[in-house]
Amino acid sequence: MALIDIAELARRSGVPASTLRFYEEKGLIESLGRRGLRRTFDADVVERLSLIALGRSAGFSLDEIADMLGDGGASHIDRAMLMNKAEEIDRTIHRLVALRDGLRHAAACPAPSHAQCPTFRRLMTIAAERTRKAKGKG
């Protein structure tokens, strides 16, 4: 269990110290204690930060990510909620696949208007499956 300070964590993760403090305040990461007034982190927080970045890049809010990752000890995690998140990600994946293919097709297809192209239209129809806002609790 390697202990590192916030500057080192920032260096290893590429995440600014200000953001690390912000994440700690939000409960997304944990510091193990202080050396003087400096926070000490477990080195594997780096991985957790990568996961947080991934979640963000996939369009999840910090609160949702906190739900997915749990707050450290995994034992109390709601398994049904985890499955729900997994399904949600699965739907995102499907739409993203269609979007990726649509983009590739758009890049390759010489048709003047993609709106006329059946391939493009089919892909976009899949991609455009209505996206729920889902502000409420799951």
Place this chain on the structure above:
Amino acid sequence: MALIDIAELARRSGVPASTLRFYEEKGLIESLGRRGLRRTFDADVVERLSLIALGRSAGFSLDEIADMLGDGGASHIDRAMLMNKAEEIDRTIHRLVALRDGLRHAAACPAPSHAQCPTFRRLMTIAAERTRKAKGKG
């Protein structure tokens, strides 16, 4: 080419009129003109709005989406940029698949700590591959 007003577009797309005006101002959608002072839209703006929603749900900014969709006529779209976006999405998809599987595993695996589980760790390592911020131009 069916013409509809903003209320009808809002109804069909589920996007509030205020957002439609905002999107028009940003150049994401176009109105064809006015009837009195009311905007008139082509009915197929509905599809474009689905695509915009999709892009948002995938974590793209409105500016990036504007890049991807072009401003109406597709002829001037930069194909290389489209391919880059597609590759970017592809990488996100791979990490999301690992994250989804990791979540499913976490929901099913009875181990007290997932940090100890090799399956979980492997998946999370794949998922956590560094995500570039890429604020700059591509």
Place this chain on the structure above:
DNA sequence: TTGCCACTTCAAGTCCACTTGAGGTCAAGA
């Protein structure tokens, strides 16, 4: 012991994506 300075806290500021509010306008019905 002093001084440095990277860290600390806390409040305020920024950016994005909208939403809300105040006040105005036009087409249509009474």
Place this chain on the structure above:
DNA sequence: TCTTGACCTCAAGTGGACTTGAAGTGGCAA
């Protein structure tokens, strides 16, 4: 003609995710 009401404009407000700035603190080198 007058009223109504859904639309209009423009400015300001909101919420999420950070970032910045001012003022304080403690470990370490000189």
